[in-house]
Amino acid sequence: MPASLSTCPKPQLEELQSALRAQYQRHCEANHALDLTRGKPSTAQLDLSDALDGILAGNYRAEDGSDCRNYGGLHGLPELRQLGATLLGTSAEQTIAGGSSSLTLMYFTLLFAKLFGLAGAPPWQLHRQPKILCPVPGYDRHFAICERLGIEMITVAMRSDGPDMDAVEALLAEDDEIVGMWNVPKYSNPTGITYSDAVVRRIAALGPRAQPGFLVLWDNAYAVHDIAAKGDPLTAIAPLAQAAGTEVAQFASTSKITHAGAGVSFMAGSQALIESMVEQLGIAMIGPDKVNQLRHVALLKAGGLAELMAGHQALLAPRFAAVEEALSAHFSGSELLSWSRPNGGYFVSVDTLPGVASRVVALAAAAGVKLTPAGATFPYNRDPADRNIRLAPSFPSLEDVVSTMQVFCCCVQLASVEQQLANG
Amino acid sequence: MPASLSTCPKPQLEELQSALRAQYQRHCEANHALDLTRGKPSTAQLDLSDALDGILAGNYRAEDGSDCRNYGGLHGLPELRQLGATLLGTSAEQTIAGGSSSLTLMYFTLLFAKLFGLAGAPPWQLHRQPKILCPVPGYDRHFAICERLGIEMITVAMRSDGPDMDAVEALLAEDDEIVGMWNVPKYSNPTGITYSDAVVRRIAALGPRAQPGFLVLWDNAYAVHDIAAKGDPLTAIAPLAQAAGTEVAQFASTSKITHAGAGVSFMAGSQALIESMVEQLGIAMIGPDKVNQLRHVALLKAGGLAELMAGHQALLAPRFAAVEEALSAHFSGSELLSWSRPNGGYFVSVDTLPGVASRVVALAAAAGVKLTPAGATFPYNRDPADRNIRLAPSFPSLEDVVSTMQVFCCCVQLASVEQQLANG
Incomplete structure (x- = not known):
């Protein structure tokens, strides 16, 4: 994948598009049912606090x-x-x-x-x-x-x-x-x-x-x-x-x-x-x-909070690392995507080329991967540049995060090439 | 206590007032700290549901x-x-x-x-x-x-x-x-x-x-x-x-x-x-x-609700009976007070003679018995006849309900006589 599409000759873009469509088709056939929409803790994270019910041992004072x-x-x-x-x-x-x-x-x-x-x-x-x-x-x-x-x-x-x-x-x-x-x-x-x-x-x-x-x-x-x-x-x-x-x-x-x-x-x-x-x-x-x-x-x-947060960190860090790894592998040095590398929280924010985000979300949905709707991170759901997408990797399993990111990266590449061909 | 004050000669009313003032004074000296204001369940009622904390036994599904x-x-x-x-x-x-x-x-x-x-x-x-x-x-x-x-x-x-x-x-x-x-x-x-x-x-x-x-x-x-x-x-x-x-x-x-x-x-x-x-x-x-x-x-x-409500009933019934007993003993056949005899709920509603309720609440407060403010049961806190008072006997112990009602009845009698003397 070239780092920039605008300088890419049309035949090469068309070749790229065919290859990406074939790849996308395989993702569609995999019958994914993945969801990266909301910042929900995973089941394992919730388990960390299961002592809550019954913790009072009868003392309600x-x-x-x-x-x-x-x-x-x-x-x-x-x-x-x-x-x-x-x-x-x-x-x-x-x-x-x-x-x-x-x-x-x-x-x-x-x-x-x-x-x-x-x-x-x-x-x-x-x-x-x-x-x-x-x-x-x-x-x-x-x-x-x-x-x-x-x-x-x-x-x-x-x-x-x-x-x-x-x-x-x-x-x-x-x-x-x-x-x-x-x-x-x-x-x-x-x-x-x-x-x-x-x-x-x-x-x-x-x-x-x-x-x-x-x-x-x-x-x-x-x-x-x-x-x-x-x-x-x-x-x-x-x-x-x-x-x-x-x-x-x-x-x-x-x-x-x-x-x-x-x-x-x-x-x-x-x-x-x-x-x-x-x-x-x-x-x-x-x-x-x-x-x-x-x-x-x-x-x-008495230290309960710090212990809990360490537990969350241990569960979240590999998921965020998987997102970073996929994005780096596909888009390092590329103008197709920029993204955040947060030290905490629940989200990775990505910016596609202008005008591409909605198409990425639509492509992903058709391949069984739910993403937060493009525009959701802006008032009135209007992202004027149509480029921001919020990724929330906390809830799915690590394995699912890895699969999702493969689909996502393919969709970003395909949508970007499609647009370049349409505009070019 | 006569059933009606309006037909009572002034000297008899004055005698009554002295006797009631002496009685009221004794209540004041008893240093009561009683509260009949809100429809709060008692501690024993709350105990009935203490199984709640821990009832899930780890199953949050x-x-x-x-x-x-x-x-x-x-x-x-x-x-x-x-x-x-x-x-x-x-x-x-x-x-x-x-x-x-x-x-x-x-x-x-x-x-x-x-x-x-x-x-x-x-x-x-x-x-x-x-x-x-x-x-x-x-x-x-x-x-x-x-x-x-x-x-x-x-x-x-x-x-x-x-x-x-x-x-x-x-x-x-x-x-x-x-x-x-x-x-x-x-x-x-x-x-x-x-x-x-x-x-x-x-x-x-x-x-x-x-x-x-x-x-x-x-x-x-x-x-x-x-x-x-x-x-x-x-x-x-x-x-x-x-x-x-x-x-x-x-x-x-x-x-x-x-x-x-x-x-x-x-x-x-x-x-x-x-x-x-x-x-x-x-x-x-x-x-x-x-x-x-x-x-x-x-x-x-599976019957848990019915069992709980039977428990509440067993705790509430004696308190409501104590209210009824005191009111009947003091005001049966009297025009000074009418009251409700509810089959359920949390309140007994009493109506004093017109214009007397606020004075009753004030007298009771000075004797260490908190009652719901007169007027509270009407929009804008305005009881046009100044006669309604809400009694909430659920929270205090049965013993305290009995004490409270003695103070309350004395206050109703005293306030009624005071008013008759003032108006007469």
Whole structure:
């Protein structure tokens, strides 16, 4: 396979296309049923936390003696709030522990901020058209919340050290309807990069540049999720933001630490933000599931968290290595594909030649390999260059990851050659 | 104590007041710290479900083989949906199983109906001022959701067989901004009555009388919560509503079946209602905690539910008998107090003489007995007659219920005499 197609003579391209079609045909005939769509932990990863059910051994009391089985306690268990605070680099007083979904906390945060205002700020809906800054590529579920709640999304380029902060600051200076900014600051979904210290500092200082009610949304979903032996460091934003007067709503969960669908969630922010959040939540619930919170304290305390994360790392590292190996073997030095080499998180982000990603996903689907739909990593599902694809290798077996990557690489090559022939 | 104060000569009233003040003073000196405010299960009730933690014995698979630990399954576990459907008198296909809080499902229902519309209906916010019918006295948390979401509440009298349906039908005929109606149809909070078959049928037929988007909110929180040996029957509304074309959103939870703060919740309705609900929920979460759902299936299946409810009954019946005994002993044949004698649920509702309830609650508080604030059972916390108080005897020990009732009865007598003297 040549490193560049644009300089390749047409007969050679046609020959390549035949060879790739034959290869693709063989993949189709293999009756694959493979799925690389979502960042789901594998069965072996879930097994690591199976001690959860039964871990209480009949003792349902929290450290303060309160009965976790009964109603109440909107802030969550104090000992779990402490654990969340450590994860997020802030204090237990400024952290709440919730139910199984941090996505729900994010939904509520945007909902409350829009309808009622949080931390004493005016409601976002007072703006003619509230807007949120979205580094791209990014997380589809963040975008879906904005779209549903009628908050317009403005894209900002994601770089290797974080969002393009010059663009962010310029946008804030020129548009007074910008009410927030999404971030996955560590092992970003999908590019896997971690924000540099300089970027974190610039984001923490955005408050005074923005309108009242501006909220930095800090989804630290992969705070402790290293794949490489040496993980990326992330500067704690809370003290910087507090000093600068910027409201930052941090989120995290144990979805990729314990059982994905049955974990606990965290939110942290200024005292004013947290208390206004709790006041709003108090209308919608009596309290989170404190029994499950107590189970998580029992499992994660005293080194339990570090041990678990080492277990995940051992299972994930070979899968990510298989992706890297296949991509290197096929595309090293090639202009057909560039890709991320994350030190943690759940994704490898690839960029095809412009206009090729949708075709790759369609080809793979026809060969029995489900990929995240092209465009999903952009607001409104519109990748203007049609080139980004998110690969999620955690759930399939290592063997399946290897098979999938063979199909995927073939599809990228075939789609690229097809396009060159069509355009040439 | 005379049965009526209005015919009592002033000197006798003054003598009574002195005697009651002395008695009240003794209660104050006893340093009580009693709490009859919320319908919380007692520790002994919670103990009944302690098998939950560990009940899975390492088997996290649902009946269909799916892994409950991982993400997904917005509708909830099929086997739990069946259980909820039985509770609510409908089919599993028309029932979803959620997280630990049915209140959250109710909040989401009203939120989605207001902002987006459910089951294909126009959003409530298209009305100038959406309004909801609220039988009173009723449940404060229902009222709090309406108030927060800017839905005006119109009260309707609650009778011994359910809401005043003549009033409901007349209101619907004259006001086209009425978008819903709250109900706790069995062992109503707080009056303890159960809707008669005739009332259920009239409610199930309301749809065609109302505007598109009209939603009957059916919080069947006490579906299986009998205290008396023979519980009240409740007609299943789902088939009647379906036949009449009325949208009914049913809710239930295991909060007063298993562990109050760590149970599972249910919602049922027409296929269109449930699917539009799931579509909206899908923006705010990935799925409910299916591991806890699986635990609940294991505990409640095969007679487990009936056994549990018999256990609750055995613990609750003596507490309710103690309330009844004290009220009968002090107020039988008296005009000072009327009260409910529920066959199930969590509350006894009392009505003092008009204008006396707040004073009773204040007197009790000063004597170390916390009661639900007067007015809490009415929208906007306004009981126009200031006479209703909700007693919740489930949480305290039987001994404490007995002590509390002595203080309470004394406070009712003292406040009534005070008022007669002030008015006389």
